[in-house]
Structure formats: structure tokens, C-alpha cells
Amino acid sequence: MRLSLIMALGVAALTACSAGDADRVARDAAKGVVNRTLESRFPGTNTALMTDCIIDNAEITEVYTIAEAAVVGPSAETSSLILDIATRPDTVRCAADNALAAFVLGGS
Template sequence: MRILPLTLVAAFGLSGCLDGATSVDDVARSGAKTVVNGIVEARFPGVDASVATDCIIDNASASEIVTIGQAALTGTTDATTSLVLEIAQRPDTVSCIAEDTLGVGDILSVLG
């Protein structure tokens, strides 16, 4: 697993995208966001992909983010898509998407 983060650093570092303030985690998250956003746009037309993407990334483990981020370099596979969809179905992810999309938090604060 250690090779993958180094691969990400090398790929983004050589492209000039990685500076001293950017961590390997930031690079992996950025790559993962690109992959997740593409999957969400393809699978759920009409859904605000950026909101869903943020919720999926926020509810993924570090190893899942690295796995998904790798697809930014190697290409998205069925396994990558399945992982993203699995994370999207988790209760915390569903709640996050509902709150951010429907403004449930705003509604509850007005009612409370």
C-alpha cells in the first residue's frame, strides 16, 4: 500500500501540482474526488455531483480514498464504481447527501 501514495506523489509532483504544503492525503483526496464525481455524474444524472462527491469522500476510510484515488491514475474499474456506490449507500453518507441537498439542517434549525 505504501507504493500507491508514492506513485500519487510522483505523478502529481512531476506535473507541478504538488508543492510543499500539499500532503499525500490531499493528493489522494483530490484524485478520489475526481473519480467519485465522474461516477456520480454518470450513475445519477440530475443529482448535484459535487454535494454527493463531498459526502462520499467524507464517509470513506483512508484506505478507500487511496483505492479510489488510484483510479485517477489507472482508470476507473467496475470494482472502483462498486466501492463508490457502496460508500454512497452508507447511512451517514445518505444523511449527508440529504442534508446538503435538501437543506434538512436548515429546516430543522427553523423548526427547533
């Protein structure tokens, strides 16, 4: 499982030319996994507000773990990790701030 992710991210890193770019690729892949996970658990909600907060408050190793699910498919452990990050105080604060800003700005 991890070998597939390492290979995929290794190719991305080689073509992207830097570790920062590899992290960006992993973050983008992880966002897709988080979005799908949240949409399946909370249908009909705007998951984008929470997705960014989850990724922004995850450790880079957690981002890579979540991104792995984009390659090998999600697992119960992936969902558990996402929900763990979602309940961290900084993540909750971020989500509340985003929701308030969207409300005040009229859904922007």
C-alpha cells in the same frame, strides 16, 4: 496498478512535504473519480453534493483505492466501492443534509 498510484502519490507526498498533504492530494483525485462515476450513473444531477459526502465518509484506504482510478482508470470494483460508501447511513445523512441546505439556501 497499485505501483502507478504509489509512485504518483509518492511524488505528491515528497513535493507536498507531509502525510496530511498526500492524503489531501489523494482526496482531490478521488473526488474527481467519484464525480465522474456519479455523473455517468446519474446524468443531470448535482453530484458535488454527494461526492463530498462519499469522500468524507470513506476510510483513507478507500480514498486511496478510489484515487488509484484517476491514474489507471476506473473499474467495476471502483464503482462498486463508491456505491457501497454512498449507501452507508452517515453518507446518506450527509447527502440529505446537503440537499436540504441547498434547497433552503436557494441552491447555494
